[in-house]
Amino acid sequence: MISLLSAGIMRIPMKNFFLITILFFSFSLAASGATEITLKDIHRPESAILFIVDGLGSSYFYPELTPYGVDGLEISKAITGNLTFGARLLDIRTPIPSTGPAHSVIVTGYSKANEEIVGYPDATFYDITRQHGFVNLAVMEKGDFQNMRDEQDIILFAQNNSIDEPLISIQANKAPSGVFELMHDWKVKLPEYLEKKKGIEKYSAYNKWGIDAANALAGYMKKNHPTQRFLLTVNVGAIDSGGHNLGEDDYYKLIDDLDRDIYPLYTTAEENNIALFFTADHGMSFAAKNARRGGHASGKYATKLESLRIPLVIMSSNTVTGIIEGKFNQSDIAPTLMSVLDLPSSLAYADGKSINVKNYASIFVQADREYSVSLWNNGQKVSETSGSELIFVGLPLDTNYTIKAVSADKTHEERLFLDSDKLVRFNSGKGLDYRAIIAIILILIVITGGLLIIKRIKD
Numbered sequence: 001m002i003s004l005l006s007a008g009i010m011r012i013p014m015k016n017f018f019l020i021t022i023l024f025f026s027f028s029l030a031a032s033g034a035t036e037i038t039l040k041d042i043h044r045p046e047s048a049i050l051f052i053v054d055g056l057g058s059s060y061f062y063p064e065l066t067p068y069g070v071d072g073l074e075i076s077k078a079i080t081g082n083l084t085f086g087a088r089l090l091d092i093r094t095p096i097p098s099t100g101p102a103h104s105v106i107v108t109g110y111s112k113a114n115e116e117i118v119g120y121p122d123a124t125f126y127d128i129t130r131q132h133g134f135v136n137l138a139v140m141e142k143g144d145f146q147n148m149r150d151e152q153d154i155i156l157f158a159q160n161n162s163i164d165e166p167l168i169s170i171q172a173n174k175a176p177s178g179v180f181e182l183m184h185d186w187k188v189k190l191p192e193y194l195e196k197k198k199g200i201e202k203y204s205a206y207n208k209w210g211i212d213a214a215n216a217l218a219g220y221m222k223k224n225h226p227t228q229r230f231l232l233t234v235n236v237g238a239i240d241s242g243g244h245n246l247g248e249d250d251y252y253k254l255i256d257d258l259d260r261d262i263y264p265l266y267t268t269a270e271e272n273n274i275a276l277f278f279t280a281d282h283g284m285s286f287a288a289k290n291a292r293r294g295g296h297a298s299g300k301y302a303t304k305l306e307s308l309r310i311p312l313v314i315m316s317s318n319t320v321t322g323i324i325e326g327k328f329n330q331s332d333i334a335p336t337l338m339s340v341l342d343l344p345s346s347l348a349y350a351d352g353k354s355i356n357v358k359n360y361a362s363i364f365v366q367a368d369r370e371y372s373v374s375l376w377n378n379g380q381k382v383s384e385t386s387g388s389e390l391i392f393v394g395l396p397l398d399t400n401y402t403i404k405a406v407s408a409d410k411t412h413e414e415r416l417f418l419d420s421d422k423l424v425r426f427n428s429g430k431g432l433d434y435r436a437i438i439a440i441i442l443i444l445i446v447i448t449g450g451l452l453i454i455k456r457i458k459d
């Protein structure tokens with residue numbers, strides 16, 4: 001390796017045009033992406049909205065469930081019509097009913113995640129969506145800790161948790177044109193929503209503002225950046241605040257109001273082929289009926305089903321509808337979101353599993369070098385193509401396939417049962433790929449060349 005590198009450096013040509021050629025080749029190597037092979041006509045969402053309702057326990061509105069107080073007696077429940085669309089997971093729980101860690105579980109797919117891990121490379125689905133050309137947009141009233149904000153290209157967020165004196169801010173990294181201005185308009189609009197209101201009315205208005213801002217943002221992207229795929233994360237905070245501050249007899253009314261106010265966003269998603277994921281970070285518990293304060297993260301509240309059970313409802317052009325039974329974990333949300341968007345679930349820390357809601361399966365191939373990859377079903381070759389990063393999309397679920405990868409000196413063969421998406425990795429076991437070696441040599445040549453030019457200018 002060392003001799004190879006020094007041999008490369010020895011032959012440094014100093015002509016600038018040659019440097020430009022080298023730079024061009026380095027960039028084209030780095031920019032090569034995955035090749036997609038579509039095997040069946042599929043309808044797939046272009047973008048996605050992840051809608052997180054802070055502190056909404058599914059016990060309080062799922063038709064199949066009944067909420068109980070810590071005293072064991074039944075407590076109040078909302079009656080909702082809009083919050084139960086699409087594919088609905090009956091039993092999905094957070095491993096930790098606390099805002100920061102639970103949001104971290106949602107975005108990493110790792111059941112032991114915390115706010116620090118969210119900042120690690122390739123830890124969240126935002127890292128993967130960005131690698132595949134999406135922009136990450138967010139409107140968050142809670143759950144917007146530093147590492148969460150840093151994952152977004154632009155975020156409109158509440159700096160404090162006060163509904164009486166809210167402090168709204170924008171953090172922008174690389175926003176599509178016009179989005180900053182739009183968010184600024186919405187920041188200015190909040191006082192209009194809240195003025196002359198109090199109690200539950202004011203709490204719901206605070207949520208409505210977040211929903212309307214997100215809806216305006218999704219509509220703006222579709223109109224002004226129609227080809228730009230996006231992942232829009234939304235958090236509304238007033239149901240959690242209401243549970244803590246207003247008590248049991250107002251908490252369920254706030255859920256009724258959310259059911260009414262979310263409808264325009266639901267319509268925007270449906271009409272524009274945007275997948276909508278509706279969930280919560282954690283639920284809420286009350287000591288008894290008419291309790292003045294609720295809780296979820298500590299003491300007697302933290303172990304209650306009402307704090308742990310969260311909703312998950314998915315609406316997308318490529319997913320099934322109806323109730324999905326079985327036990328699931330909040331860490332399953334991230335791999336499922338990746339699967340619905342047909343992105344490889346290469347989340348660095350995830351221990352969650354993709355939930356089978358898509359109406360077809362996809363196979364992702366990641367190899368350390370170029371292979372000729374063929375797909376076989378019942379002894380018949382279905383597809384063949386060459387590459388190191390491939391996606392076979394639109395395969396029928398619950399079928400058997402054999403995947404073969406052939407290179408000059410190596411053949412891999414793997415049998416797959418497609419009960420869900422599969423990620424297959426082929427490794428020649430020979431250490432560094434020749435392309436990686438060439439890339440390293442080229443980068444070193446460019447750096448050394450640059451240093452020599454600087455030295456010559458200084459001399």
Ligand SMILES: [Zn+2]
Nearest residue numbers: 054055099281
């Ligand atoms: Zn929370």
